[in-house]
Each structure stands twice: as structure tokens, then as C-alpha cells.
Amino acid sequence: MENLKQLCKYLLTLFVIGVFWHIGALCFGEYILPKPLNVLFFSFDYLRTKEFWGHFFISSYRVCTALAISFLAAFPLGIYMGYKKRFDSFFSPFLFLTYPVPKIVLLPLFFLILGIGDFSRIFLIVLTVSYQIIVVTRASVLNLDKKYFESFQSLLPLHVKGTPKQHFRMAKLVHLLIPSALPSALTALRIASGTAIAVLFMAESFATREGLGFLIMDSWGRGDMLPMFIGILSLCFLGVFLYEFCNLMERLFCKGNQPNAK
Amino acid sequence: MTRTVSSTADQYQTGIHVRSLCKTFGEQPVLNELSFSVCAGKSLSVIGKSGCGKSTLLSILAQLQEYQSGVVEFVTPQGKSFIEEYGRMPRLSYVLQEYGLFPWKNARENLMLPLQIAKMDKERIQEHVALMLQELDLSGLEKRYPCELSGGQKQRLALGRALISKPEIILLDEPLSSVDAINRENLQNLILSLWKKYQFTFVLVTHSVGEAVYLGGNILSLSKFSSEDVSQYTLYDNPYFAEENIRDKKEYFELCKIIHHSLQE
Numbered sequence: 001m002e003n004l005k006q007l008c009k010y011l012l013t014l015f016v017i018g019v020f021w022h023i024g025a026l027c028f029g030e031y032i033l034p035k036p037l038n039v040l041f042f043s044f045d046y047l048r049t050k051e052f053w054g055h056f057f058i059s060s061y062r063v064c065t066a067l068a069i070s071f072l073a074a075f076p077l078g079i080y081m082g083y084k085k086r087f088d089s090f091f092s093p094f095l096f097l098t099y100p101v102p103k104i105v106l107l108p109l110f111f112l113i114l115g116i117g118d119f120s121r122i123f124l125i126v127l128t129v130s131y132q133i134i135v136v137t138r139a140s141v142l143n144l145d146k147k148y149f150e151s152f153q154s155l156l157p158l159h160v161k162g163t164p165k166q167h168f169r170m171a172k173l174v175h176l177l178i179p180s181a182l183p184s185a186l187t188a189l190r191i192a193s194g195t196a197i198a199v200l201f202m203a204e205s206f207a208t209r210e211g212l213g214f215l216i217m218d219s220w221g222r223g224d225m226l227p228m229f230i231g232i233l234s235l236c237f238l239g240v241f242l243y244e245f246c247n248l249m250e251r252l253f254c255k256g257n258q259p260n261a262k
Numbered sequence: 263m264t265r266t267v268s269s270t271a272d273q274y275q276t277g278i279h280v281r282s283l284c285k286t287f288g289e290q291p292v293l294n295e296l297s298f299s300v301c302a303g304k305s306l307s308v309i310g311k312s313g314c315g316k317s318t319l320l321s322i323l324a325q326l327q328e329y330q331s332g333v334v335e336f337v338t339p340q341g342k343s344f345i346e347e348y349g350r351m352p353r354l355s356y357v358l359q360e361y362g363l364f365p366w367k368n369a370r371e372n373l374m375l376p377l378q379i380a381k382m383d384k385e386r387i388q389e390h391v392a393l394m395l396q397e398l399d400l401s402g403l404e405k406r407y408p409c410e411l412s413g414g415q416k417q418r419l420a421l422g423r424a425l426i427s428k429p430e431i432i433l434l435d436e437p438l439s440s441v442d443a444i445n446r447e448n449l450q451n452l453i454l455s456l457w458k459k460y461q462f463t464f465v466l467v468t469h470s471v472g473e474a475v476y477l478g479g480n481i482l483s484l485s486k487f488s489s490e491d492v493s494q495y496t497l498y499d500n501p502y503f504a505e506e507n508i509r510d511k512k513e514y515f516e517l518c519k520i521i522h523h524s525l526q527e
Binding site: 147148150153155156157167168171175176179180182183254257 | 324326353355356358359360362363364365366367368375376378379380381407408409423427
């Protein structure tokens, strides 16, 4: 029921955007802004071509791989930094000094060093996204209320002699650090997914003949507005999909401590 | 049918002896020359103003904090050292202020956590959890998260989490401070009935004189340490502890009054 409501909201919003789009198309003329219905009708044909799906899949592959790598690398690193003071004092100056640098400006450098394949494009997204996840995860471990550490400490079976410390450390990670930091890390991922799409577009508009970014730039160059809009809409769809996917993950894995649950 | 979790083969009773305990935070002395004992299977309530070291005392008993000098010993009812007799520390549970439950775990997961950390096998954990849910009247709530439980339910859950590992000693740090008055009395009764059933030794820190007298076989009234004081604390024996309807008796009020006065000084 809740999901159905959400879907209706989405459809209604789409409709309203469509209306504004149509008005815009009437004002600017077909050559600058094609009418939404024309794009829709064109999409029936275009979505059946191999060409489109080739672009779509390569873009999805790039952005999803990048987000997965970012999360898997940044989440543990953020936790470790938040928990280990010595490591943090060594590593955080590097983090915060390089944090404000917009990674996208390094694009030419990456192409030079890493080549013009998928790797440099994915790496660029990873670099952009993981910073945000590291910073947020680290902060969430640092800000975790001391009472939870005490509470956890009080549950350790001190009467058992010779239990390896390793075991308690593992338990602390599994029961305390990971679940407490997960909600904010997933929120960071959700917000970063929008940035990831933007970086993807930039990274795909140079030196490649594949991907939605290329599709948009190429059609634009040829003045072929309809495929360009299909490209734009596909990127939007990818963005919404990733956003909702992160939302779903949050709902599945952070039941008791979502930011809005009180 | 009621089965109990208690009386396993390796559960024993233990008392606590504390002699000349001193604890300072930097230059600031918190506890000075504190001595008392709690007999095996009895209880002690600790009362005093904020900052007098009540919670510090508790975390020292829980081995969570170091102390500068003095002796903290666990003794069997026969007066022997618990550690020498049984070759291990007594099992201790600690109920913290504001419950100390983990918001990311539901009631069942919170309850089973101590057993999970102690690496008990899964089937036995389920068995213990089911019994404890029943014992604390939490059946049906096991899938709820702490944010979906009432204050009283959270408190029962916190008690259950302390009890589930079959402790020989339970330390309670103002366990009922965030519960309303009516629930508070029910929970005090619950603590007492659990104590009668499971026979653990417990130390309770509280702000409330009534609670101290209701739940303490002995009552330790602590005051803030200052260099002029000869003694930082007074110990009271509570002969009416655990009697039926103690709250209605004249002696209960008398004792409350005495302790109340001791705190005013």
C-alpha cells in the first residue's frame, strides 16, 4: 500500500513535469526543446535498438561498479578512522586537505595516467563518492554516544578466562560499530549517487563512443534532439533508481536506528 | 508450565568484600577509604547526591575501571575467595542508566547479544531467549526495536539482557530513573521477585530513598568526598528488606526518614 502510494506520487510528479515541459516546448520550438509526447513516441522505436541498450548498460555498469567499490572501500576505512585514533591522526590531514579538491578536474590527468578505458572513468567516480562516505562514516563513529561503548563493554563475559581479545574486537565490529554507522553511510551513498551520475556524464563525454554521456553529447553535436533527450531521461532514470535502491537498503538494514525513527 | 533458566550446575552464590577502596580522578579524590561487604545472595543499595562517586563505585565493581588502592574481593558463602574456589571470576551483569539497549537491534537481538558474545550455540540461545521473554512478559514484542517500546518495556528488556547470562552478581545503575512513578513501583517489585527466584547478589545505585530502602538489604549512604570529613559514608542495615508489603509498614518510613536525614547533612 505504502509502495503503491509512492508510485502514484512519482507518476503524478512525472505528469506535472511533463506539462511544464510541453509548455516550454511550445515556447522554444521543436528544434530546441522537443515535445514530451514526441520524445515518448520516439522512445518506442529507439528503446528497441541495440544501440540504445549498449549505451545504457555500459553506463549502468560504470556507475554501479563505481558505487559498489566506493562503498566497500570507504565504509571500512571510515569506521577504522573513527575508531583508531592513531590511524586517524595520521590519515585525516590527507583526507581533509584533499577533500575540497573537485576530483572531476583531475579527469585529464586520469586519462593520461590510467588510459582512456573504463578503469579511469570508474576510478574518477569512486574517488568522488568515497570521500563523502569516508567523512560521514568516520564522523558517525566518532560521534557515537559513549554509553553504547560502555553498554557493550558491560556485556563482555569477563569471567571467562583466556577468551582471545580478537573475538571481542570482532564482536564489537559486528554488533556495535558496523550497525551504528551503517545508516549514515547509506545516507551518504544515497546523496552521493546523484553526484556519481553527474561525474559519469562528464567522464563519458570525452574519448569514448559508448555510454549515455556519449549518446547525449553526440546527438547534441548532430542536432538530433530526440535521442539526446532519451539519453538525458535515461540518466535521470538511473539516478532515481540508484537513489531508491539506497533508500531500500536503508529500510532493510537499518530498521531500529534510521535518522527519522525515534 | 514454568521452567526456569536458573540453577545450572555452574552457578554459585557470591558476596562482595570491599576494603579501604580509594579512587581518584587525577588529583580529585572520588572514593576514600570505602569499606563494606555484601553477603552472598543479598543486596546493597547505594544512595547519595550526584557526583559522590556512586556510578564510579559500580563500574569499579564491574571491573570497568581501575582504582588506586584497596581490595575488591568476591567471596563464597563460606567466606572463601570465589576465584580460588571456582577458578573464574563471578559472572557479572551491569544494567546501565538509560537502559543501554542498542537501537539497531530488536528486542530479541538485544536480549541474545550477551550469549552471542559468549559464543553459546544457537539452539541454546533460542531456548534462553524464549524463556526470558516469557519471564519478563515481553512475548510478542521480540521483533520490536527499542524506539518502539515503552519505558517500562525497555527497562524489562534491559533487566532481561542482564539476567540472561545467569549472572551471580547484578549491578544496577539508577535503573529506574527514566521510568514514571507507577511503572517504577511495578519494576521494583519485579526486581525483587526476580531476586527471590534467581538468588543473585545485587548492588543498586539510586537517587530515591524509598527505592534504596525497598531494594537494599544494606544501604550505603555516600557523600561527596571532602578533606574535612572523617568518614565519607554511612552503612545502614535494613532488617525489613524483602518483607511482604514493606511499603505499608511504619518501620519502612522510619528508615526512609533516617536515611533522608543522613543525606541532608
